[in-house]
Amino acid sequence: MREKVVNWILFIVLSLIWGSSFLLMKIGLQALSAYQVPALRILSAGIVLTPFAAKAFAQIPKAKLGVVILSGLLGSFFPAFLFCIAETQLSSALTGMLNSLTPLCAVLIGVFFFQQIPQRQKIIGIVVGLVGLYFLVAPNGRLDLGNIYYVLLVLLATVFYAVNVNIVSRHMHGIASINIAAIAFVFLIIPCVIILAVTGYFAQPFTSTKVIGSTAAACVLGMVGTAFASILFYRLVKRAGALFAAMVTYGIPFIAVAWGYYYGESISIFQVGCLGVILCGVYISNK
Known part of the structure; x- marks a missing residue:
């Protein structure tokens, strides 16, 4: 019982x-x-994770370093x-909702590439969740996704996430979550500095409140939404498995709707009902 509560x-x-x-x-x-921004x-x-990198490098088996770096690329960098x-063309709420396709991708990739055999109830739960997600995005039955590109x-980002959860679940047992995150992100520091330099970030007018605000948002996103959250995610994958961890993406629309309400967006009873369907899918899959 305590294990389930922590999960x-x-x-x-x-x-x-x-x-x-x-x-x-x-x-x-x-x-x-x-x-x-990314x-x-x-x-x-x-x-943030640099202080842990030396210890992580010493503790992670050298044969696993490539897998850890690949995890950082697929699980964080490319997505x-x-x-x-x-998000230059789609709303943040719609982007978050589309992200909920990750559990389905996780099951399919696990079946086709990692020889996993999903239980029937897990598939049913994912289908139920996706039905709720569909009507949440298309309340009139018509899916208006704007620019398909x-x-x-x-969708490609969700595929990367799904591959990553299967990699972590299959190949990283016995490796501390903090060590995985430290190596994965410290390895990416130099490429990110190069990208910032090439795109002209260091020539930005840093006296502008908009630039400062955007920079602060990106840094908070990195420290909390990437570094801290990645440690928790790696831990959840190893504790509860790839499918349960991937289903975290089902919780994202709830938060997106809450932020929308806070910022004055209208929230209908129908949308609340769709979120209830999604939650039912999560419950069925983990019953």
Whole structure:
């Protein structure tokens, strides 16, 4: 019982953090480009975790270093850029909702590439959750996704997330979560600095309140939404498995709606009902 309680606490905390991250991306994009925001995000995460890198490098088996770095690329680096580029055309709420496709991708990738056999109830739960998600995005039964190119960027990010949860679940047992995160993000510091330099970030007018606000949002996103959240996520994957961890993305629309309500967006009873359906899918899959 205590194990399940801890797993659900991690689930809720991660949902809160990552559900808020899409709004922080939007704030970051007010004055910075879709390449500068994710680069700052990953850079700040790497700086925060630098003090742990030496110990992590000594403790992680050398044969596992490549897998850890790959996890950082698939689980954080590439998705961070894909989401920010998508949010130049899509709303933060819609982007967060589309992110809920990750559990389905996690099951499919686990079946086709990691020889996993999902239980029937888990598949049913994911389908129920996706039905709720569909009507949440398309309340009139018509899916209006705007520019399909940007939607596909989000879907590609969910595929990367799904591959990552399977990699962590299969290959990283016995490695401390802090060590995984430290190596993964410290390795990405130099590429992020290069991207910031090439895109002209260091020439920004740092006396501008908009630039300062966007920079602060990107850094908070990195320190909390990436560094801290990644440690919790790696821990959840190893405790509860890839499918349960991937289903954190089902909690994100709840937070997106809450932020929308806070900022004055209208929230209908129908939307609340759809969120209830999604929650039912989470329950069925983890019953």
